[in-house]
Amino acid sequence: MIAVPYRLIAAGLTNTRKYLVAGSAGVMLGAGCSTGPAVRRPSPIAEGTTAPILDRALFVDPPTVSAVRISPDGQFVSFLTTHEGISNLWLHRTNRPFAEARPLTAVIGQPIREHYWSRDGQYLLYLHDERGTGHEHLFAFPMGADPGRVGIASSRNLTPYGSVRARVLDLPRAAPASVVVGLNDRDPAAHDLYRVDLQTGERELVFENRSNIVEWLFDAEGVVRLGVRIDETGGTELIQIENAQRTVVYRCRIDEFCRPLRYHGDGERIFLVSNRGTDVDLTRLILFHPQTRTHEVVDTDPERRVDFGTAVFSERTGELSATVYVDDRARIYPKRPEFARDLERLRTALPPGDLSFESMSGDERRIVIRVSRDVDPGSIYLYDRGSEDATLLLRVQPEVPREHLAVMQPIRYRARDGLQIPAYLTVPPGIAARNLPTVVLPHDGPWARDSWGYDPFVQYLANRGYAVLQPNFRGSSGYGKRFLNRGNRAWGTGGLQRDLTDGVEFLVSQGIADPTRIGIIGTSYGGFAVLAGLAFTPALYRAGVSHAGPPSVPALLQSFSGESNRVKALYRLRVGDPDRPEDRARLMEQSPLHSAGQIEAALLIINGGRDPRVHPEEIDQLVVALRDRGRTVEYLLADDEGHLFVRRENCLSAMAVLERFLSEHLGGRYQRERTSDLAARIQELTVDVSAIKVAFGSFAAALPLPRANGGVLTPETLYYRTRFDAQGQAIEMAIRRTLEPVVSDGREVWRLVDSAQMLVGAVIDTVELDRETLMPVRRTVQSGGVHLDLRHTRDSVLGSIRLAGDEMEIGVQLPAPAFADGAALETVIAALPLGLGYKTPLRIFDAQLRQVRPMTIEVAREEAIRSAAGAFETYVVYVTPTDDNEVGTSTLHVMREQPHHVVLASARLPQAMGGGTSITELTALGGRIRAR
Secondary structure, three states: OOOOOOOEEEOOOOOOOOOOEOOOOOOOOOOOOOOOOOOOOOOOOOOOOOOOOOOOHHHHOOOOOEEEEEOOOOOEEEEEEEEOOEEEEEEEEOOOOHHHOEEOOOOOOOOOOEEEEOOOOOEEEEEEOOOOOOOOEEEEEEOOOOOOOOOOOOOEEOOOOOOOOOEEEEOOOOOOOEEEEEEEEEEOOEEEEEEEEOOOOOEEEEEOOOOOEEEEEEOOOOOEEEEEEEOOOOOEEEEEEEOOEEEEEEEEOOOOOEEEEEEOOOOOOEEEEEOOOOOOOOOEEEEEEOOOOEEEEEEOOOOOOOOOOEEEEOOOOOOEEEEEEEOOOEEEEEOOHHHHHHHHHHHHHOOOOEEEEEEEOOOOOEEEEEEEEOOEEEEEEEEEOOOOEEEEEEEOOOOOOHHHOOOEEEEEEEOOOOOEEEEEEEOOOOOOOOOEEEEEOOOOOOOOOOOOOOOHHHHHHHHOOOEEEEEOOOOOOOOOHHHHHOOOOOOOOOHHHHHHHHHHHHHHHOOOEEEEEEEEEEEOHHHHHHHHHHHHOOOOOOEEEEEOOOOOHHHHHHOOOOOOHHHHHHHHHHOOOOOOHHHHHHHHHOOHHHHHHHOOOEEEEEEEOOOOOOOHHHHHHHHHHHHOOOOOEEEEEEOOOOOOOOOHHHHHHHHHHHHHHHHHHHOOOOOOOOOHHHHHHHHHHEOOHHHOOOOOOOOHHHOOOOOOOHHHOOOEEEEEEEEEEEOOEEEEEEEEEEEEEEEEOOEEEEEEEEEEEEOOEEEEEEEEEEOOOOOEEEEEEEEOOEEEEEEEOOOEEEEEEEEOOEEEEEEEEOOOOOEEOOHHHHHHHHOOOOOOOOEEEEEEEEOOOOEEEEEEEEEEEEEEEEEOOEEEEEEEEEEEEOOOOOOOOEEEEEEOOOOOOEEEEEEEOOHHHOOOEEEEEEEEEOOOOOOO
């Protein structure tokens, strides 16, 4: 790890902020949940005064300044900010006005994202991908050159080795004019360690990585002594490196966490963050001795609520100065009197907010400090510990009007099983927190967490008039092993989603949220939570926006096939294994795609055409499923984006569409102004959902079948007359249809029998349908010398056909489960929840063509008709094949009351029957049906 004076060392927990000074503790709402008195800062806007609509670009554009670092001698401050629209490296002389800061580089294309000072302060080092290929090289800018010069002509490429990705690993104290770099030029999958001379660029091999080590720990002299490796089970191994010896000294399982931070001052023990052990819940800071394999606990959360957050060390002495825990707000615990005094001075010298050390000079006198809070993107100060003066260097995103931002309040609520859920609530400034349109914003991961502070998207939503709820639902990181494991295999229909539901119901019970105007927005896992919320709690939400949300959990898991063993093992542990039949059935039930028929709310889908996790064809399935059911669905697709949007024009376009969409369905405000370029890009991204056709392949096969309710059927007898008109001839026949519940081969089924007398003799078509789902189980057809026997499963149709003494085996593998055709399909329609506007896709197995065919069922209108059996109130239902074969196109008049049995039907005949049409009419009733 890189030695930076007085640095904060992250414990590797996602979204953990590097706080040093926290403000007041948050308050938990709800009876029995409070940890103290209610502390709430007043909104910057007076009650009843609405903030102006702020330009969406304020919340899209990245921070104007990042990665602020002071030189070892304290004479310069380097930072990253834009130059000609691209993030470049800049330099500021601390004894001059900050306005005189100048760019050192003028790179084009890919931005500079990381930079470092050499240990001796003679070089500025930065990583840059010159051609956008993902291969980053390390460059060195000599401070002896003109520090005001623009361009990289004076920079040396220290790693000119073609397709290589460099990593800065250590700035050794014992060799201050060098840097230890990881290079993968020998093996793209493994980084070897080299010591590179900053003046000459010569490199010396330090460690050839044939052990699959992914992280290294160096002692104070820059000697690599410890490696971190992921084993074949996904667990973590700490490997002691001594000359040619490689010894595993510490292990933790995949469901545990362990990460080394740095060597102790004695050069033997290691500061290690770990929660290894069945009796350990929260991660804690320990001192581990590799020789004896023993440890002692250094620090754990005094309030026993959250995992260990970060540690602060003095690079001059090696002492532990402070520990930080990120709870509802960050909590800081000084470990040295000198550090405690520093904190008190900083509280006096700097404005209120959370403080973090960005960088320190080599003598630890000058400190670059960031002050941030929920209503402030951040301000950077240069603090002199000797004079105790704090000088404002710059404000991050000064164009953002702090006075119009909204307060983020930590809250806690109880889930239905009693588990306490930490969350954050942001209410629009100047508006009473009563009966507000509300947006749930689940974080991605899901093994991550939200934390208190400035969040541009939250502020964007609050500015548009929405209360925003950010729950750290079970399965979130940072709250201990037990809390994390409660989320295992609980996606979709499980506890992760229920925690979101319970959060909404809590806000409704408090009178904060308007129950008729609830929306949900999320990205990646959060996007999945959007789809799951709409599918599994359809009455809760009125609108949802899913960005890169996977509709199918099995398909998501399959997308990780090329990932590391750890990633695959982690998903098997926490989500499931689609190769196991029992897991696959559960994963399909947890997938919103397979319950799309339950979605009622309006949905906006945003996706990248290059997304490796969520394939566009997979989204097409969901869109078609909703479109064909008459639901409101909008779709933005950016062909030049991957899993997440990064291009400014795409982000602006998506946000412009999003706020208009939310306004239409939840009633918030939106910025109506759009430039011509923005309007054009929105048009390019917008997919015409009416034109989407789903090819019947591996993705289309997952389109969900509508839920037919076999429980609404009753034993019946119906009589029909059918007239066939083809090639100038007319043929009539009478059909007797019976429906009765039976037990066949130990399974409860509906037995449907159509019997008719034709010129060739009697025809008896018998289909057995699962009593509950109406999925086909068995079908037999007897007609003269022809005998057909088929057995259906979810994956296949197997059987035989006998004709004139010859028998032929039938074996068809189904791309997806399908209903049976003919009378069986009419029985399924009888059990669907039909109503005006009802529309659904489905699949049938065409017994004659021996293939699965996609179709749509749509209720067009109501109509009173009369048949030979009497007068009936009916729905007019269109059955339309969506493949290239028009055979099967039909119009049905079905009884309006359930079961919706056919009264009149017209259909197109196949060419094998001469083409033409058939008309079927109900002539008589038996059983419990009566004409109106």
